[in-house]
Amino acid sequence: MDGPSGSATHPLVEFARRLSFADVSPSARSATRLAILDSIGCMLGGSRTGLARQAAEFVLAMGGNAQATVSGRGLRTSMPLAAFLNSVHANALDYDDAFERDGKGMGHPGASVIPAALAAAEHAGATGQELLTAIVAGYETANRIIEAIQPTPARHARVWGVAVHQAFGAAIAAARLLRLGELAFHDAFGLAGTMSAVPAARKWNWTNRPLSSPKDVVASQAESGVKAACLAASGWHGSRDMLDGETGFWIMAGSDRCDPTRFTDRLGTRWTVEELSFKPYPACRWVHAALEAAEHLMREGALRAADIREIEVGSFEDVVENFAERRPKTMVDAEFSLPWTMAVTIAGLPKGPQWYSDATLNDPAIQAIADNVLMVVDREAQARHFSEERKSMSVVRLVTCDGRRLERRVAVALGGVASPWPKGGIEAKFHSLADPVIGEEAAGELRRGILGLDEGEPIGPLYALIGGPSTERPR
Structure with missing residues (x-):
């Protein structure tokens, strides 16, 4: 044709x-x-x-x-x-x-x-x-x-x-x-x-x-x-x-x-x-630069949540105005909340479903960290997001209980071509998500099957692994 x-x-x-x-x-x-x-x-x-x-x-x-x-x-x-x-x-x-x-x-x-x-x-x-x-x-x-x-x-x-x-x-x-x-x-x-x-x-x-x-x-x-x-x-x-x-x-x-x-x-x-x-955080990509900056500062300073007195995040206006929910009632609300995702990052919770479980959403310790997040419009982030670049830049400033002032700016968050995952990182992410659902052994078999898709082996068995154990039956 x-x-x-x-x-x-x-x-x-x-x-x-x-x-x-x-x-x-x-x-x-x-x-x-x-x-x-x-x-x-x-x-x-x-x-x-x-x-x-x-x-x-x-x-x-x-x-x-x-x-x-x-x-x-x-x-x-x-x-x-x-x-x-x-x-x-x-x-x-x-x-x-x-x-x-x-x-x-x-x-x-x-x-x-x-x-x-x-x-x-x-x-x-x-x-x-x-x-x-x-x-x-x-x-x-x-x-x-x-x-x-x-x-x-x-x-x-x-x-x-x-x-x-x-x-x-x-x-x-x-x-x-x-x-x-x-x-x-x-x-x-x-x-x-x-x-x-x-x-x-x-x-x-x-x-x-x-x-x-x-x-x-x-x-x-x-x-x-x-x-x-x-x-x-x-x-x-x-x-x-x-x-x-x-x-x-x-x-x-x-x-x-x-x-x-x-x-x-x-x-x-x-x-x-x-x-x-490929996302390193289970949250809207617009907050990833801030989460990466905070995680870096916490790691480099060997800090715990209890060591932090003040948290300030500078980002662009859409984030500051629309991602400010401090008591998210739903998982979706939490995914698009900078104070919440920052709080679970500062607290060191494992990335994944735990960020948004009912227990976490109602945890007074996490809520207290979220309440301590100050959000401000950052001039550079604002200019670069509302331009042809449309970057999702953020800067994080921490003040510790002993008076140290730490700052980190991230222009392009980890996960893309400019800042790729480390070798084996996506495989580790896969297992962190798949193992709790289908078991470590089945997840390993599934991973090997997916990474060998073009090797000519039958792929029919992969669907049963993807399906996992039965939780429902058609009505």
């Missing part, structure tokens, strides 16, 4: 459709295996949260044919519902990956692409190489779209959506794994755009908490991507020029500009999956 002359949509979709395992560079394959490991770890870690239980109640009530596995719950349901619930799990702790350019965040692609791919791969009986290649194609599509439609700073201050573009990546991955023909493949892409979410991040109840439960809205995008592929396989038609022209997806997504050259710039030689950031 030839695309319209000058189309921005057609070459990107065709690249994703035609991509072969052999086309993917060894370094991109390696990066993708780590991305899958990180996402599945986040899925397992998030599977036992209250947010996940609420979403599971919905999925169980909907029923659905047993086509695909739900992580950590010993449950199988339809492909779209499995993609939805696994995406909720992946994003529940706000520990999932991000596409980031020098500190400028552009979505959480793994939480939509990987759950969609897993659901379709299991139902289709795909090989490990097919799964890995589909995930690469999904990342490339989603990441290039969001990079091309970045708004001006003035527009971003008014309209912002975290995952509005991620249904495209989910649809591409699912369409490949369900082996759609050429025309249906393009239809699936267009349908994904039609079923995408609106850019609603400025309306999460920032000034009237509790925050909106879907937060980044990654789960509906995973579900929509799978639905788009399934409907296209059934004969539904979708837009063939979704990205094109003055009425293209960019304006639907709330942007005020689009650079269509970015859709295909160095396509097949530059792999955006190698540019992901």
Whole structure:
């Protein structure tokens, strides 16, 4: 099928459709295996949260044919519902990956692409190489779209959506794994755009908490991507020029500009999956620089929480005004609270679900530290966030009980290309999340299977490991 002359949509979709395992560079394959490991770890870690239980109640009530596995719950349901619930799990702790350019965040692609791919791969009986290649194609599509439609700073201050573009990546991955023909493949892409979410991040109840439960809205995008592929396989038609022209997806997504050259710039030689950031803290990326600075000062000074008299954090206005909740009532509220995440960091709590357990949220000692966090607008952080850079910079100043004054500024937080994880760090993060849910032995087997996806071994047994012990049965 030839695309319209000058189309921005057609070459990107065709690249994703035609991509072969052999086309993917060894370094991109390696990066993708780590991305899958990180996402599945986040899925397992998030599977036992209250947010996940609420979403599971919905999925169980909907029923659905047993086509695909739900992580950590010993449950199988339809492909779209499995993609939805696994995406909720992946994003529940706000520990999932991000596409980031020098500190400028552009979505959480793994939480939509990987759950969609897993659901379709299991139902289709795909090989490990097919799964890995589909995930690469999904990342490339989603990441290039969001990079091309970045708004001006003035527009971003008014309209912002975290995952509005991620249904495209989910649809591409699912369409490949369900082996759609050429025309249906393009239809699936267009349908994904039609079923995408609106850019609603400025309306999460920032000034009237509790925050909106879907937060980044990654789960509906995973579900929509799978639905788009399934409907296209059934004969539904979708837009063939979704990205094109003055009425293209960019304006639907709330942007005020689009650079269509970015859709295909160095396509097949530059792999955006190698540019992901993996979160070292289970919290919104905007607070990571502050948490990293505080953790560094605590470690370098051999300090305990009891040694700290004053805590001051300088950041940009959105954080100071909207992330100031000191008594979060929900896990989501706590993930987007600088005083809370700073308190559990200062207290040295293990990173993961414990940060947001009922016991922790009601711990007077943690609450006392949160009350002691002073938040101020930092001039440099403000200037650099509300610019083309859109960095999430912070500076932390501690005053100890013996009078020492310590300060550290972090421009770009650990986890991305500019400040990568240490060797073995993502594997350790995976085990910290997976071991409590499926057990250390099963988690080790799952890790080895994921890191060996392209070695030709059957991947069917991995789904049972991902599912873990049964906690529910379909109604």
